[in-house]
Amino acid sequence: MSAPATSAARDGVATGPYLQVKDLRVQFSTEDGVVKAVDGVSFSVTRGRTLGIVGESGSGKSVTSMAILGLHNPKRTRMSGEIIVNGRNLVGMDDEEIRKLRGREMAMIFQDPLSALHPFYSIGRQIIEAYRIHHPGTSKSDGRKRAIEMLDRVGIPQATRRVDQYPHEFSGGMRQRAMIAMSLVNDPHLLIADEPTTALDVTVQAQILDLLEDLQREFNSAVIIITHDLGVVSAVADDVLVMYAGRVAEFGSREQVLRGPQHPYAWGLLSSVPSLHGDADADLVPIKGNPPSLINVPSGCAFHPRCRYAMLNGGPCDIEVPQLLPLLTRDEPGHTVACHLPERQRRAIYEQDIASVGVAL
Amino acid sequence: MLRFVIQRSLRAIVTLVAISLVTFALFFILPANPAQTMCGRNCDAKQVHQTLVNLGLDQPITTQYTSFVKGIFVGRDYGSGAFQRHCEAPCLGYSYRSNEKVTDILARTLPVTISVVTGAAILWIIFGVGLGMLSALRRGSLFDKASIGVALVGASMQVYFFGLLLLMIFVYGLKVLPYPQYVSLWVDPLGWLKAMILPWITLAFLNSALYARLSRAQMLETLSEDFVRTARAKGVPRRSVYLRHALRAAINPIVTVAGLDIGAALAGTVITETVFSLTGLGKTAVTAATQLNLPVVLATVLLAAVFIVVANVIVDGLYAVIDPRVRLGA
Numbered sequence: 301m302s303a304p305a306t307s308a309a310r311d312g313v314a315t316g317p318y319l320q321v322k323d324l325r326v327q328f329s330t331e332d333g334v335v336k337a338v339d340g341v342s343f344s345v346t347r348g349r350t351l352g353i354v355g356e357s358g359s360g361k362s363v364t365s366m367a368i369l370g371l372h373n374p375k376r377t378r379m380s381g382e383i384i385v386n387g388r389n390l391v392g393m394d395d396e397e398i399r400k401l402r403g404r405e406m407a408m409i410f411q412d413p414l415s416a417l418h419p420f421y422s423i424g425r426q427i428i429e430a431y432r433i434h435h436p437g438t439s440k441s442d443g444r445k446r447a448i449e450m451l452d453r454v455g456i457p458q459a460t461r462r463v464d465q466y467p468h469e470f471s472g473g474m475r476q477r478a479m480i481a482m483s484l485v486n487d488p489h490l491l492i493a494d495e496p497t498t499a500l501d502v503t504v505q506a507q508i509l510d511l512l513e514d515l516q517r518e519f520n521s522a523v524i525i526i527t528h529d530l531g532v533v534s535a536v537a538d539d540v541l542v543m544y545a546g547r548v549a550e551f552g553s554r555e556q557v558l559r560g561p562q563h564p565y566a567w568g569l570l571s572s573v574p575s576l577h578g579d580a581d582a583d584l585v586p587i588k589g590n591p592p593s594l595i596n597v598p599s600g601c602a603f604h605p606r607c608r609y610a611m612l613n614g615g616p617c618d619i620e621v622p623q624l625l626p627l628l629t630r631d632e633p634g635h636t637v638a639c640h641l642p643e644r645q646r647r648a649i650y651e652q653d654i655a656s657v658g659v660a661l
Numbered sequence: 662m663l664r665f666v667i668q669r670s671l672r673a674i675v676t677l678v679a680i681s682l683v684t685f686a687l688f689f690i691l692p693a694n695p696a697q698t699m700c701g702r703n704c705d706a707k708q709v710h711q712t713l714v715n716l717g718l719d720q721p722i723t724t725q726y727t728s729f730v731k732g733i734f735v736g737r738d739y740g741s742g743a744f745q746r747h748c749e750a751p752c753l754g755y756s757y758r759s760n761e762k763v764t765d766i767l768a769r770t771l772p773v774t775i776s777v778v779t780g781a782a783i784l785w786i787i788f789g790v791g792l793g794m795l796s797a798l799r800r801g802s803l804f805d806k807a808s809i810g811v812a813l814v815g816a817s818m819q820v821y822f823f824g825l826l827l828l829m830i831f832v833y834g835l836k837v838l839p840y841p842q843y844v845s846l847w848v849d850p851l852g853w854l855k856a857m858i859l860p861w862i863t864l865a866f867l868n869s870a871l872y873a874r875l876s877r878a879q880m881l882e883t884l885s886e887d888f889v890r891t892a893r894a895k896g897v898p899r900r901s902v903y904l905r906h907a908l909r910a911a912i913n914p915i916v917t918v919a920g921l922d923i924g925a926a927l928a929g930t931v932i933t934e935t936v937f938s939l940t941g942l943g944k945t946a947v948t949a950a951t952q953l954n955l956p957v958v959l960a961t962v963l964l965a966a967v968f969i970v971v972a973n974v975i976v977d978g979l980y981a982v983i984d985p986r987v988r989l990g991a
């Protein structure tokens with residue numbers, strides 16, 4: 301499977317993708333069997349663009365991002381495929397070499413800033429640590445200057461005073477800003493935000509997303525936003541990758557995936573969020589069932605036991621794993637879907653059942 | 662910070678007063694006649710009464726308590742006429758048995774206990790926490806299983822068995838160590854070390870099991886915390902991740918247990934002292950209790966309480982040093 305052609309090409313951005321993931325597989329051996337957390341995922345991100353990865357819990361979103369940073373325990377994890385960051389393959393790379401890239405070339409923002417920041421060290425000290433690891437020889441006072449500058453940049457008022465405060469003295473939104481400041485302190489070219497707004501107040505969510513967009517423009521970094529919130533995706537992502545059971549279900553630009561999704565799972569995700577322009581009294585339609593076990597993944601298309609449209613064409617849904625293929629009938633470059641339903645039938649179902657709901661772009 | 666210290670100290674004083682009151686009251690509820698015991702079997706009623714008066718035991722309990730407290734701070738006088746003797750502050754009275762000042766007894770026995778406990782505590786904390794940490798980092802490895810096994814053996818062992826075993830091997834068998842005989846550290850450091858090494862190893866081996874298991878569990882828990890993942894994502898080298906990020910967060914419960922353990926051990930490690938024939942605080946307290954020797958009992962109980970209370974204050978203080986969230990809460 302080749303990397304999906306990114307919409308970067310369409311936009312005429314000359315530089316190649318900063319991050320390329322090719323046929324990534326991540327497996328954990330447990331007592332109950334082998335967990336196929338990520339099973340053949342490919343995508344790429346160019347600097348200056350944002351990829352949104354969506355999916356339920358257990359779809360492999362976070363495992364993918366942890367794999368990119370090399371944070372999995374090598375003893376219990378088997379990884380194959382390629383993760384190419386700025387031309388270097390990280391899979392199989394020496395631990396110490398990946399460590400030097402972490403936090404410098406690629407950084408991560410975590411979901412819950414309260415538990416992701418060390419409770420016993422001041423915000424400033426944690427940022428200074430992140431800076432000095434990758435800038436050996438910097439004095440503490442220079443590191444401190446840099447920390448204050450970053451806190452100021454992410455919109456924390458009175459940064460000179462707050463730099464010495466502890467995480468518990470910050471509000472949720474301020475903590476996430478501090479977390480962002482810490483991850484950007486070394487000007488990384490790749491930023492992975494794992495559900496950056498999930499633990500935050502709704503009013504703060506928008507501010508944080510705005511901040512991320514601003515910073516991306518300023519630093520021209522490649523950004524991956526992992527989320528289960530389609531609202532977040534529609535707000536910030538350029539491209540969208542829909543994951544299910546460790547595989548890619550659908551990939552395309554934000555407009556393609558949110559306005560004309562082709563995969564029944566993507567339809568399910570859309571129907572389960574309230575619509576701004578639909579019938580206000582209409583019930584939300586949840587996706588029936590639960591995410592599958594990644595130890596015993598359903599045969600064929602992993603989504604078929606939960607799919608309302610499975611076997612409509614008498615197709616091989618329960619036997620054959622669908623390939624991620626580009627659309628044929630319409631000119632939608634870069635839009636790929638892994639579904640056995642014939643494209644014409646998918647379009648018909650979409651127009652009929654799904655098009656009325658949708659996320660405001 | 663100052664407010665924190667004052668608050669804790671005031672609380673400690675209240676605790677000590679309460680404990681001394683209870684001990685005092687308990688003693689007088691007991692159907693015992695210390696004057697008779699002290700005077701000896703051949704005393705007649707008049708002599709017993711004279712002893713009673715000399716000891717101040719004819720006074721009401723409240724008066725006795727106030728003069729006891731007064732003795733601690735300003736000293737007190739016992740008896741009258743030819744029998745009068747002055748006991749300068751801090752006066753804890755005289756032993757009914759040996760007529761020795763209680764403070765002298767403490768001065769003799771306390772260094773023994775402190776020597777035993779301090780050395781042993783240092784050993785068991787280093788050994789236990791080190792073992793626990795290494796096991797946590799190599800979870801499931803042979804080292805992990807072996808160290809937990811060794812720790813379990815230690816925990817199931819008894820002082821009077823393991824201590825005697827060590828005595829048998831090193832003193833009577835190999836003859837590499839003399840029979841433990843306490844000498845002051847300041848007088849003969851090497852002799853002190855030779856006398857203390859076996860009690861240390863005994864106590865440390867038995868106690869480190871708890872520390873190994875506690876620190877292993879704590880370490881495993883903190884290693885799975887989000888902030889440890891953050892540290893790794895920042896590119897922090899492995900060693901600093903373990904020591905600066907994980908251990909720092911795991912140390913709190915270990916400090917608590919260590920503080921209380923050391924406090925309790927200072928109050929008396931009777932069995933260890935008995936096995937190695939060292940006259941420490943614990944052995945003195947037990948003997949005094951069987952002899953109804955109130956001044957000594959009172960002094961040892963109070964001293965034990967002081968150790969526990971001080972240990973608690975130190976632990977609370979350390980909390981504030983370790984965890985900034987406690988600082989504001991105080």
